[in-house]
Amino acid sequence: MTVIEVVSGDITRERVDAIVTAANESLLGGGGVDGAIHRAAGPRLAEAGGAIGPCPPGEAVATPAFDLDPPVRHVIHTVGPVWEGGNHGEAEVLASCYRRCLEIADQIGARSLAFPAIATGVYGFPPDQAARIAVSTLRSTPSEVERIRLVAFDEQTRDLLNAAL
Template sequence: MPAIEVVLGDITAEDVDAIVTAANESLLGCGGVDGAIHRAAGPRLARAGGALAPCDAGDAVATPAFDLDPPVRHVIHTVGPVWEGGGHGEADTLASCYRRSLAVADEVGARSVAFPAIATGVYGFPPEQAATIAISTISATPTQVERVRLVAFDEATYQLLTTAAQG
């Protein structure tokens, strides 16, 4: 099980091998965290992602990190579920995002990975439930990743992730 750290900050400035982005199926970039990562990585990220699209909800793929500062070498794109009330497999799909991202991290040899709070923005997943799913899934997923940083973009998300991590 990787060491899990919760931090408040800018995911594009993390000192990790790979950054996970909460993408849409086109992998071309959009708003929120995905937009910030695309801006930091430069236009080649959208071209590389678009060449791998579409990506289904719950799946993940990797591209180079392009203009992101080393040691970041990879961007792992995962597509979260759109919240439809919770009765449409959203929790399972969100858990799959974390499992598949860790599997892709293993495929590219990443030993440290930064995750945002997947699907809690415009996709509407309830943040408290998402935090619990993130922690429990990462903790239960076999991986060669040694360190996971959950990067909260605001204080409320930081508090939810910290509470979930404390169990």
């Protein structure tokens, strides 16, 4: 059974097999959590992303973790939906992000995984809805991942994730 926990902090400092980044379609790096992960992993992360991109919303791909500290061995890049009011399949695309990340984690043998709050930054997904989708999707998706850490960058996100959990 997968254990899901909510923590506050910097996702690049998590002691897990793989971390998820909320990427843009190019996989070349961006702002927010994606920018932080790219800075911590070094320039080879963007090179690797560019070689396998683009990645459509709702999908996920993995690269090595490059300069991230062990035990992190992989970065899983997923592209969340841009919020357009909620009537354009955004919830389904966001749920797909979490499902696909778990599938990729299983493929690469990751048993521990850290997620940020996908699509809640510049993509504008309402954080309360995103927290509920994240938790319900992670709970309902079969996986070999043993430990999932939902990493909140701020107190509001942490509280919303805890409430959904």
